[in-house]
Amino acid sequence: MKRFVFLDRDGTLVRDEGYTHRVEDYELLPGAVEGLQRLVAAGFSLAIVSNQSGIGRGYFDEAAYEAFRDHLERDLTDRGIPIERSYHCPHTPDAGCDCRKPEPGMVLQAARDFEIDLAASWVVGDRDHDVELAERAGCAGGILIEAKGGPGTALDLAMAADQILSKAP
Template sequence: MKYKAVFLDRDGVINHDHAYVHKIEEFEFIDGVFEACQRFIDQGYKIVVVTNQSGIGRGYYDEAQFKVLTDWMCAQFLENNVEIHGVYFCPHHPKQAQPKYLMDCNCRKPHPGMLLQAIEAHDIDPTQSIMVGDKGSDMKAAKAAGVAIKVLVRSGQTFDEKDMLAADLVCESLSGVPDLVLKDA
């Protein structure tokens, strides 16, 4: 059986993007995130996080610190009755990274690698799925992975017209997305 999923970018969608957030005390959830995810779960969606984390590659924090924060974040979701089925991250950067992470990989959005990994691992049907991101690169990755609905959230960001054109819908934050896309909302 194929499942449908909501793919969420992390910084700027789940939490306020304070640039290279990697400590629990810096992580500030955006209002309405848990409630929005719960509405998606109630409609049969899996929740999957796909996030570029070039701060690892740049040496600002390491994969162990990222894991500690990710485990804490997932526990916060669970406390709010939301299961995160997977967190996929890309530590690479094509130009500004330590040698180990210096590469133009297939996982860094706008490439679809993280989404394709999740689709395979969780038996997801991208044609029934949704991507919610705050950048044009999120929209491009979703399109390349065949994700049906691409939602760009403002969450304090400013976009150029190309970013907005790459999205199917534009919304202020994740909290408003269920009203736009769920038939039984």
Template structure:
């Protein structure tokens, strides 16, 4: 199985320091939906691991988050692709869970779901927490410059981190 794991906010859709709280605020990044569809049509399984502490903070509810993810799936399907498992951490930063990135719980859940090893699997994110989670489970850390990516690029990166302009550039690299 060719598995690719993506962070959501800042990679697939525009991010906001004020959180993405409504379906109307959930706006895809240019080329991101097409990139996921292209990868899917080429035999890749594309999964998503996303921190959603806005749930714990009361900024939106689970139904709103599900609506965002249903919309994402619909957009990918309209391009002829399919999106795999979406896992999210609903906890706040001080909740002490195992799933909130930089902890690797969500990545481990994806590996368990698909019964695969994460060694070498690309995890594409835009934050230091994404890269640390990837490193913790032997995934290949991949940074995109979208979202918080430029800020993250200004900090030390884990050894071997690959850097791309955006998700479309990741897809272009992986596809012939």
């Protein structure tokens, strides 16, 4: 059984200008590489869980999503940060799917794809729905990344990683 950290993508790993999908807009956020390297060194596996309603809204297509995903995964792998798999929800909010966060569908799919100890796994993201996802999927907890900070939140992924590592055995 592996411990996972489920990572939101936009606004958590990469700069989010809204419906981010162009490789030329790709930019890792400060603290992301450091935080992920610490999690990997501590034995966590990583997966990305991302709402991508821009696909369902027709702003960009699956091929554009995949090109951005491949670029991100390759860049992180080159830095010693393997991503086990990226999951995304392409649906609009009114589609009623079971994968759009805070629905737990993406994490539950990952638990079918890998041997995951969900109770020892975490979610990190920049929206309340990321923290709610952690609760709904039965994870150990969710860490909210907030630029302005606040109780129980982290300023960036490096701080989020430190919070997880301070709570994980």
